[in-house]
Amino acid sequence: MPSFQTRLKITGLRPGNPPESVMDAAVEALGTRHHVEAHQLQIAGGVPQLNLRFLVEASEYSGENRQAVESAAMMRDAVERVALTGSISVLRRSRGKWLPV
Structure with a gap:
């Protein structure tokens, strides 16, 4: 299975949200x-x-990349409910290196 990374x-935090809620939201959304x-x-x-x-x-290369990008966007939407976000990037592991998708 291809490995991806999102950054x-x-x-900032939205009012009323503890710092740990940011990672919790990200992991929960991506984990779905x-x-x-x-x-x-x-x-x-x-x-x-x-x-x-x-x-x-695993499927075909561009489909895998598309899934990763869509999932990262979904994760960002979930995080936006508890925090303010900046830039996002998605990388794919290829021959021991992380390369931008």
Whole structure:
């Protein structure tokens, strides 16, 4: 199964939401469609960033990429309910490297 990673910048919390609700929302949303292999919060350029690694069911290459991008967008929508977000990226693991989709 192909492995993907999505990186989502978090620029703030919506009122009434604890910090842990951001990762919870991301993992829950992405987990409804794919197996989430790992998740972590990093600081990139002084901005918090969610990194989630997930598997997409094997099919044809462009279909796998499309599923990953659609799922990342769905995950972002879920996170937007509890936090303000910045840029998002989707990467695919290929020959030991993470490459942009």
